[in-house]
Ligand SMILES: Cc1cc2nc3c(=O)[nH]c(=O)nc-3n(C[C@H](O)[C@H](O)[C@H](O)COP(=O)(O)O)c2cc1C
Ligand code: SF4
């Protein structure tokens with residue numbers, strides 16, 4: 001039996017000056033690199049494929065398979081692009097990873113680039129995290145000085161340069177083709193696929209785009225082997241992942257566990273829901289994944305389990321809301337976010353998110369009628385699957401799922417002529433003045 | 437303000453980091469903000485010239501991304517996360533309190549030019565909710581009271597430290613780092629804040645670890 005929590009990526013976060021090269025090397029950092037260089041690039045791809053690693057950025061696409069799609073007979077340069085845009089509401093794992101242990105990411109970038117035969121890699125970090133950018137900039141600089149980057153790395157004959165690139169504020173740039181547009185100095189609007197980035201990505205060259213956590217998992221797979229990685233997790237969702245608990249639990253934070261752990265176990269570890277309250281609803285993988293409720297506490301948090309429960313594992317961004325929270329308020333706020341972040345390229349998303357906000361805002365104030373709920377669902381139907389990228393699909397998730405589970409609460413807004421909840425009761429400081 | 441020769445050479449230096457110069461545009465615009473305090477028409481012209489694209493194209497990019505500002509930003513850009521999780525945990529109350537205390541609306545700057553207040557979207561710190569950002573440094577687990585104290589300290593010029601980072605630099609200095617010209621503050625602050633470590637601490641208390649390598653190899 002694997003232990004309940006399995007710190008691998010988070011294992012060194014508590015170390016003294018964990019972010020420095022000295023601290024990282026002191027616990028064996030950059031040794032997986034030599035092991036990788038002793039293997040043929042295709043053998044590295046094979047190892048990652050066989051480990052069962054699936055993308056940690058939300059969609060869960062098998063990482064080794066993605067790398068295998070790079071046409072090696074294409075004469076153009078190959079690129080690796082790390083998606084460090086982390087902006088999906090609720091998602092908060094890549095940022096602490098890069099802050100605490102940027103060298104784990106850098107080592108992963110080197111091994112992954114070697115595997116796909118790229119000599120240039122980019123780390124695209126959202127701009128709004130200054131100190132994280134500093135730490136990654138410094139780690140890259142340290143890696144150059146130590147000979148882990150540049151030419152003839154570790155005497156292997158392999159060359160790699162890394163460019164750290166700061167974004168400028170746009171959720172859509174987390175979508176991989178919009179990210180490439182941003183990285184090419186353009187407005188971040190998604191591209192038509194095919195061609196897929198593996199064939200024509202950055203500068204129309206073969207490009208792999210992976211999430212920070214996916215790439216950071218690679219050194220441990222190379223160091224410990226495919227069997228070690230796949231001994232954790234479930235049948236089709238192998239390995240460990242960082243689960244981010246936020247909101248109304250006693251101890252919000254990062255919990256690294258084998259895929260397949262349940263929310264019940266995680267909430268137990270987190271000391272339970274806030275004193276005197278009960279779980280009401282939660283997102284399994286960020287706001288773009290349909291809401292779940294207390295019925296789903298025992299759903300295995302792996303790709304298949306959460307899918308079977310009608311949602312998605314996404315980024316394991318577990319936002320927990322207790323019974324003091326108004327679901328209509330929560331959904332309205334997320335919808336305003338999607339409206340604001342819609343890149344405007346396609347009509348169903350640009351107009352549709354605007355309409356969703358109009359209807360939800362009225363409902364939240366207690367205005368409108370019960371038919372407006374059907375109108376909302378109808379609008380969702382017109383957006384879902386009819387838009388250009390997955391942002392719009394994500395936008396309808398909270399709306400449709402909240403109506404599915406909390407129709408009565410919407411109606412209560414209408415019958416009471418406004419929100420029946422007191423927002424003060426859901427704050428972090430609520431209850432400090434209340435005696436139960 | 438006019439851009440100096442040194443400014444121009446730094447802008448060119450950014451473009452030269454990339455296989456194709458235009459990739460430098462986002463960091464170049466960060467540098468323009470660092471020099472000019474906002475995106476200026478002159479900054480747009482200069483970027484267009486260096487990249488050999490039209491000013492309209494540069495302008496189109498500058499208006500797409502929320503971190504680029506057309507109006508002058510104060511010394512301190514104060515962001516309050518009001519995305520759902522933080523809003524519910526108290527971000528809405530904090531934002532209301534600050535608007536009132538500073539007597540400004542969203543995306544407005546105080547009369548003394550010190551503080552620009554803006555509500556921001558999820559900043560990947562939900563486990564520290566409610567979260568604020570000062571010049572894009574984390575200010576975790578805020579309350580209306582600590583938020584007021586924070587902005588008062590900033591206005592009085594007291595040294596303020598991020599809860600998970602260094603002393604706060606000015607907005608322009610921060611923009612320079614985003615342009616890819618690091619300052620020397622990477623080593624300040626902790627590796628991780630308390631919430632980032634809760635799972636690790638529980639694992640340590642229980643003796644939980646990932647399997648040892650090689651143990652499963654025999655299967
Ligand atoms: C609107 C939108 C936002 C996204 N944001 C991110 C993000 O911030 N980080 C990320 O890694 N993937 C994000 N993705 C997923 C990426 O498009 C892509 O699937 C991922 O980076 C692939 O990496 P992986 O296979 O390692 O998971 C987003 C997708 C969409 C549609
Ligand atoms: S779905 Fe929305 S974000 Fe995606 S391309 Fe269309 S308008 Fe842009």
Ligand code: FES
Nearest residue numbers: 517522558559562
């Ligand atoms: S919702 Fe505020 S940091 Fe995520």
